[in-house]
Amino acid sequence: MKKIIIGMLVLLMLFTVVGAAAAQSGKYALVVKSAGNPFMEKVREGFENAISEVGGEAIYKAPAEPTVEAQIIMIEQLITQRVDAIAISANDPEALRPALQKAMSRGIKVLSLDSSVNPNSRMVHVNQADPEQIGRVQIQGIAEMIGGEGQIAVLSATSQATNQNLWIDWMKKELEKPEYDNIELVKVAYGDDLRDKSVSETEALLKSYPDLKGIIAPTTVGIAAAGKVLTDRDLVGEVYLTGLGLPSEMAEYIKNGVSPWMYLWNPIDLGYLAGYAAEGLVAEEITGEAGESFTAGDLGEKEVIKAGEGTEIMLGAPFRFDADNIDQWKEVY
Helix, strand or coil, X not given: CHHHHHHHHHHHHHHHHHHHHHHHCCEEEEECCCCCCHHHHHHHHHHXXXXXXXXXXXXXXXXXXXXHHHHHHHHHHHHHCCCCEEEECCCCCCCCHHHHHHHHHXXXXXXXXXXXXXXXXXXXXXXXXXXXXXXXXXXXXHHHXXXXXXXXXXXXXXXXXXXXXXHHHHHHHHHCCHHHCCXXXXXXXXXXXXXXXXXXXXXXXXXXXXXXXXXXXXCHHHHHHHHHHHHHCCCCCXXXXXXXXXXXXXXXXXXXXXXXXXXXXXXXXXXXXXXXXXXXXXXXXXXXXXXXXXXXXXXXXXXXXXXXXXXXXXXXXXXXXXXXXXXXXXXXX
């Protein structure tokens, strides 16, 4: 009997070792919104760092244009390649559902990050910060800049971007407070996370609304494009800008006063967290159920929490970048 028990324990240990080795040598794919997006390039860096630490192979997919059709094609390719996990920043929360459900039916672990997909299309979402906090803080920022009155506009990414739309919903809820009665949101424009289109949309806002006092751009591509337009038109102190930007791209506009301050989180850490979440799913340390926890490398212990109809893993609160700290951060990302 003793020999049988020992034999069973040995087999169990072997299966555990084999399972861990399989997870560590797996293929982990990251699908982003579009190529040439500086934010997504930093997400990629963090994701690849995490996968390298766990001994896996990172595969990066970035469509030339931010379309859901291009992402679906890439998901189908990854299914054929038999990857172990797919982490995706969605161009559309619903249209990706059939492709992602197909991937999960083939045993592929699916998670979203940055811009989420329908909870039925993934196991967990990796969120950069609380959406309510992100939306409200940007209204609070622009209100302070323009002295609590005047016309403002939002320059977003794509009209289908889950994260952008959720943040904008919270902006509108914040604007319902009595202290913003003298602020008017005149337009939500979409630059599709393309530099040239974001420039054109900024110029169109200035032309259509000559009394515009502020622009919120909750997208790194959009805020940098708007910063250039306002700088080139010498509108410092006349039209204020805030939103979510990369310190390296926004340092000039923070220093010249076009954008007194803006917000973001570390996209490298966001990709890093997504990489470890993917590894946790593949290694079956987590399943995506609320209450689970895992160690995300240098980020330490992270918990899976309830979020609407699904679950998520939160990176942290948005950080304010201004003239006092931009020089130290512009060298980081």
